[in-house]
Amino acid sequence: MSATRPPNRLFRLFAPRASALLLIALCALSPLRASAQVTTVKPEIPLTAAQEKQLEVLLPDLRCLVCQNESLAESRAPLALDLKYEVRNLVAQGKSDAEIKQYLTARYGDFVLFRPPFDPRTWLLWLGPIGLVIIGLLALLWNVRQSRKPKATTTPTVDPAALRKLLDE
């Protein structure tokens, strides 16, 4: 249509800026509209060196429930920070790893543990891969045996009379 003049130069020049401005305006307005999650200030919990070590080993084994593939050690999600604080509190009280895991699984289920426990519900999970390997090995063994066996050659039934007749000709 407008081959002689560049189409909408003004628009092309300003459109990206206009949308950026709109975005900035929206961002600037949003704090006025939405309220935010409250973070309460909690007292620091001092730990002994041994307890710090216990926490350091334990936290990577615990799952953040909001960001499911992160551990509590890595996550910055508000719930993860809360749970980390609770775990720290339990460590300070001298609770064992098992007791702390019990505290968490009673509330959130086994899912909170990156290493699920070995019980009847998880037998398939834990033993399945070993079972598959065994099935695979058995199949392989069977295949090898089959191929080593001398081929059963089917001896064709020969009609002697027909053969003689053929030779005679």
Next chain:
Amino acid sequence: MRFAIPLLVLAVLIGFFAVGLNRDPRTLPSPLIGKAAPAFELPVLEFPKKDGAPPLLTNADFVGKPILVNFFASWCAGCQVEHPFLMRLAQSGQVQIVGVDYKDADADVRQWLGVRGNPYAPILVDLDGRTGIDWGVYGVPETFVVDARGTILHKHIGAMTPEAWEKDIKPLLVKP
């Protein structure tokens, strides 16, 4: 016959995928179903605001009839989604809805309810989220069905819907 085993394996895999892929990894089963609701002691958020210290309520204050315990917050998007339905549910008088305001500023929630209406009777305040942790809450909104004896019967994760109410929750409340 040559294809029998591969086909069987394929069928088993399809079976696993059909079940596994239709599950939502975000909805975690609660270990609290069938157990007594975790103990709490929370201040009431008075709406509208009253003078003086708000009363503290515990589990014992809710024994005697089934309730819905709805963890919500004014900052939560899903809570806005389910709010109109909770209003209708509360107005229908079918069930008492106890709101637990999770990690929220009182002023924010008062404004939020002022604009949208209040389906809760009463509203409890879980400012630091510890009651939420005890109940295994990992993201608002979450709704628990608690029977007259204080046992958790069901947990609904995410915004409450009319379908979930009709299918999962209403039948639980009708039972004696």
